[in-house]
Amino acid sequence: MKRNIFMYLFLFVSLWVVFQYVNNTKVYESQQKQIISLEEKHQNATDSVTALQQRLAETEYFGLRTNVNAYEYYESSTIEIDDIIQLVSDGIYSKNTLEGNSFIPYEGDERQFQVNQIHVLNHRWLIADFSDGNNWGELLIEYFVNEDNSIDYRVIDSLLYS
Structure with missing residues (x-):
């Protein structure tokens, strides 16, 4: 068992x-x-x-924050790079009104053209994207930061996509 x-x-x-x-x-x-x-x-x-x-x-290769030469341009300045970018962007966006943006040399179909986005390339140029809702385009703008931190703009060229 x-x-x-x-x-x-x-x-x-x-x-x-x-x-x-x-x-x-x-x-x-x-x-x-x-x-x-x-x-x-x-x-x-x-x-x-x-x-x-x-x-x-x-x-980001073309950008004020990453461009060493453009960064060195503002080294002796009392204003910071981020402040410059903000001032430049605010200056462009402030031109957006109900009548359009004075930098844009085109007339919109239904609405006026407005700047949508800005990319600061270096210490001298920026690219701005604009549209009226139906059409889009881009601006190449030259800017200058003056001694009193005011900014002067000059449109170099623009294009409108068809």
Whole structure:
């Protein structure tokens, strides 16, 4: 009788060990597949971030904050670069009125043209995007910061997309 109990106990334990082995193997393989999938997603995300950083660096190449020569131009000035950008932008945006913007040499179809966005290229030029809701265009504007921190503007060229 003891022999039968030990035999049945041994058989039960053997089946239990085999069951646990098979189950753990399946769980391990499933986790490995999940790890590989997550590693691929992580690599794709890392590649995307790297590509976006490169695009951002290319985009910001022409910008007052990142242009070393333009930055050096204002080193001896008492006004900060961020303040210059703000002053220049405010000066352009302040020309947006119900009658249009005096820098824009075009007449709008339904509404008057307004400046939407500005990008300060360096210590002398900026690009402005404008539209009337239907038509879009761009301006290349030259600006000068005077001794009294006032700003003079001169439109160099403009284009209207058809």
